[in-house]
Amino acid sequence: MTLDKTQMEHFPSLARLRPPRVVTTVAWLILVGIVLAGAILFVPWLQTAQGGGQITTLNAEDRARDVSSLVGGRVEEFYVKDGDFVRAGDPIVRVVDVDPDFLERLAGEKAQVEAQIAAVQQARATAAIDVGRSGQLYAEGLASRRDYEQTQIKVAEADAKLAEARAKLKQIEIKLAQNSAQIVTAPRDGRVQNLNAAAGGSLISSGTVLATIAPERIARAVELYIDGRDIPLVEPGRPVRLEFEGFPAFQFSGWPGFAVGIYDGRVRSVDPTPRSDGLFRVLVEQAPNKTAWPERRFVRQGSKVLGWIQGDTVPVWYELWRQLNDFPLNFGVASPAGEKEAKAAKEDKSSIEKKKK
Secondary structure, three states: OOOOHHHHHHOHHHHHOOOOHHHHHHHHHHHHHHHHHHHHOOOEEEEEEEEEEEEEEOOHHHOOEEEEOOOOEEEEEEOOOOOOEEOOOOEEEEEEOOOOOHHHHHHHHHHHHHHHHHHHHHHHHHHHHHHHHHHHHHHHOOOOHHHHHHHHHHHHHHHHHHHHHHHHHHHHHHHHHHHHOOEEEOOOOEEEEOOOHHHEOOEEOOOOEEEEEEOOOOOEEEEEEEEOOOHHHOOOOOEEEEEEOOOOOEOOOOOHHHOEOOEEEEEEEEOOOOOOOOEEEEEEEEOOOOOOOOOOOOOOOOOEEEEEEEEEEEEHHHHHHHHHHOOOOOOOOOOHHHHHHHHHHHHHHHHHHHHHO
C-alpha cells in the first residue's frame, strides 16, 4: 500500500527510513550483471573442437624404427650404447650362428652343387649331339625311330636335372646371403634408444628386435584425436591452435585474441575411420606465415599436445544452446567441405546421365 504526503506527515520515523547501502549496492550489481549477461549472449564466439594428441611426423622414414636380426643365432657383440648417435650403415650388433662351421658347410655344399651343374650341362651337351646324329641316321633309314626318341628323352632328363640343381643352388645362395648378414647396421641416421641388452649372449631368432633408432631431424606434425560428434565439420585447411607440453599458455577458445603462449597450425588430413575408442585422428601441420613452433630440442617426437580446431563464429547464446543439447559444431549449417562434396556429387551424377544419353 502506498502512503501519500499527508499520511507521511503523521509517520515521521517512517519517512526517515532509507534502504541500507549494502542492499542498494547489491541490487545495482545484480541489475548490471543481468544487463551484462544479456549483452554477452550476443557477443561473437568462435566454435572449437578440442582434442589431445602428440608430436609425430608425416614421413614414415622419420619415425622411430626397430632394428631386427635378419638371422637366428647368438648376439656376440654390441657396437653401440644407448644414446649414441649413428649414421646410416653404421654397425649396431654382431650376430653369429650357433654352429660356427655352418657357413663353411654351406660353402662346401654350394661348391658341390655347382660341380653337379657343370656335369649335367656337359651330359646335356653330349646328349644334344646324339640327338642330332640320331636324327640324321633316322632320316637316312639307318637308325630306328625308338633310338631317335631315346636320345631326345636323355636331353629332357638332363634339362630336368639341371633345373633341379639350379633351384638347389639358389636356395643355398639365399641361406648364405641371410647368414652372411651377421652384422646388423643402422637403417638411417638417428640416436640409439631401447638397446636390447637382454639379448646379449642369449639365443635369438630371426626378427628379434635388437635396438630402436629414433631420427632427430624430422619434419614435425601433430596428431590430434577428436570426438566423432565434431569430426564431420573438420576439413583440411581449418586453423588450429596448439598448446605444447611444457610451455605455459593461456587459451580462451571462443576468443583466440586473448590467448597467450598458443601456436598456430592447420588441418592437413582427417582419418576416414576412428580408433577403437571412437576418436578420429586429425593430422595438423605448421601454419605458413605464422609463429614457428618451438625448437625440436624442446618439443620432441612423442611430446604431448592439446589442440583446438577452429570452426565458425556464432553468438554466445547459440554456443550455450549447442553445448546443452550436445550438438556438433555449427549444428544445422552446411560446412564449406559439405557444400563442395554435394557439388561434386551433383556434377558426377550429371556427367553419368550425359554418358547414358
